[in-house]
Amino acid sequence: MISTETMVRRSRRxxxxxxxxxxxxxxxxxxxxxxxxxxxxHVNIAKQQRTFLPKVSMDPAGNAVFMxxxxxxxxxxxxxxxxxxxxSPIRRIxxxxxxxxxxxxxxxxxxxxxxxxxxxxxxxxxxxxxxxxGTLSPVQTLATVEPYSVGQLTxxxxxSGRAVFAWRRTTSQGDSGLIQARSRSASGKLSAVxxxxxxxxxxxxxxxxxxxxxxxxxxxxxxGGLAEFTRVLEPNGDLGPAxxxxxxxxxxxxxQVVVTPSGRAIFGWSESDSDALxxxxxxxxxxxxxxxxxxQVLSRFSANGGQTIADFQVAAAPTDEAVxxxxxxxxxxxxxxxxxxxLGPVKTIAPVRASCQAGVxxxxxLAFAWDAFAGDKERIFARSGDAAGHLQPPQALSSAxxxxxxxxxxxxxxxxxxxxxxxxxxxxxxxxxxGP
Numbered sequence: 144m145i146s147t148e149t150m151v152r153r154s155r156r157x158x159x160x161x162x163x164x165x166x167x168x169x170x171x172x173x174x175x176x177x178x179x180x181x182x183x184x185h186v187n188i189a190k191q192q193r194t195f196l197p198k199v200s201m202d203p204a205g206n207a208v209f210m211x212x213x214x215x216x217x218x219x220x221x222x223x224x225x226x227x228x229x230x231s232p233i234r235r236i237x238x239x240x241x242x243x244x245x246x247x248x249x250x251x252x253x254x255x256x257x258x259x260x261x262x263x264x265x266x267x268x269x270x271x272x273x274x275x276x277g278t279l280s281p282v283q284t285l286a287t288v289e290p291y292s293v294g295q296l297t298x299x300x301x302x303s304g305r306a307v308f309a310w311r312r313t314t315s316q317g318d319s320g321l322i323q324a325r326s327r328s329a330s331g332k333l334s335a336v337x338x339x340x341x342x343x344x345x346x347x348x349x350x351x352x353x354x355x356x357x358x359x360x361x362x363x364x365x366x367g368g369l370a371e372f373t374r375v376l377e378p379n380g381d382l383g384p385a386x387x388x389x390x391x392x393x394x395x396x397x398x399q400v401v402v403t404p405s406g407r408a409i410f411g412w413s414e415s416d417s418d419a420l421x422x423x424x425x426x427x428x429x430x431x432x433x434x435x436x437x438x439q440v441l442s443r444f445s446a447n448g449g450q451t452i453a454d455f456q457v458a459a460a461p462t463d464e465a466v467x468x469x470x471x472x473x474x475x476x477x478x479x480x481x482x483x484x485x486l487g488p489v490k491t492i493a494p495v496r497a498s499c500q501a502g503v504x505x506x507x508x509l510a511f512a513w514d515a516f517a518g519d520k521e522r523i524f525a526r527s528g529d530a531a532g533h534l535q536p537p538q539a540l541s542s543a544x545x546x547x548x549x550x551x552x553x554x555x556x557x558x559x560x561x562x563x564x565x566x567x568x569x570x571x572x573x574x575x576x577x578g579p
């Protein structure tokens with residue numbers, strides 16, 4: 144049987160690079176790299192056996208909130224780090240969860256948690272809030288499914304503290320799924336459950352603007368093949384029409400979508416030509432009024448003679464500055480998109496096969512994080528860049544004494560950033576670094 148951790152790694156498309164002298168040398172902390180180092184020494188967020196999949200999110204003031212699971216006990220925990228460096232007590236969010244959960248933090252520093260849980264009554268999507276003063280709301284059940292399951296949970300929050308939770312509900316074995324959503328008011332009242340789409344692919348994404356509009360992106364089959372779609376769930380529960388945003392063809396990855404407070408949505412996806420063995424990465428923007436700009440080609444590459452993996456991520460700032468990061472043919476690459484739509488040059492971030500994490504602030508400053516082998520250990524690396532396109536040298540954040548994996552990056556509009564990761568091969572804790 145394939146372990147849960149293996150499945151998570153595959154879903155992230157994190158492919159470990161071979162340990163070789165060239166890659167180790169590229170990441171060695173030379174005197175020049177140390178002179179440019181901007182990330183803090185790592186901080187122990189938790190020392191707890193078998194930790195799993197840490198999450199991190201930041202508020203505008205630079206306070207970071209962490210979420211992780213104790214894999215053996217299935218419990219989920221949280222802890223925050225204030226901008227001054229002080230750590231809150233560790234709190235348990237739930238004593239029963241599947242390894243499928245998400246986190247968001249609002250402008251006031253309140254944290255919103257959503258997770259999946261399974262018991263004799265079925266599969267459940269559940270949520271809880273940790274307020275900025277440290278108090279916890281009651282656990283709320285968003286949905287219960289039996290005999291099938293809920294998964295791919297995500298959450299976004301608007302300016303008023305209204306949260307939108309979304310998940311994929313499996314309707315039958317290997318058949319199709321329902322993308323569903325439910326909102327929670329700042330006072331804790333839950334809306335009705337809304338079915339956003341019935342789709343036959345495996346993944347979707349969602350973002351929420353300051354007014355509470357939830358914008359979805361997903362991939363589905365049509366008569367001519369696969370295509371990417373989007374739809375808006377308004378705060379009053381009205382659903383806009385489903386719109387196709389891509390061509391119909393051989394798509395290889397579902398869309399990523401980020402939504403800015405003003406309501407602009409930026410999508411990213413990849414399409415493949417199975418005959419020519421060519422993969423093309425696309426971006427497309429949707430204005431707050433619902434109009435779409437033409438699709439833009441970010442990169443095009445061939446799979447001939449090598450392994451091509453397009454692990455793809457999109458991040459955006461409130462000013463509509465955006466960055467795209469992907470892994471293709473053994474290297475991490477990135478490209479920026481200005482608010483007006485102009486694309487920057489393609490930059491090589493690192494010569495590794497890894498899952499890319501990217502972030503951008505309101506001034507266009509960039510941050511990247513990934514895990515890769517250096518010598519015989521898997522380590523966490525970060526790299527920063529300015530709005531002019533200048534990249535600092537890579538910096539190793541985790542210890543060279545043991546393996547570390549699953550980095551998660553959060554960047555707030557002012558440029559404060561946090562990277563969290565699982566420390567130790569079997570997870571003896573959660574660590575983080577702050578910068579850049």
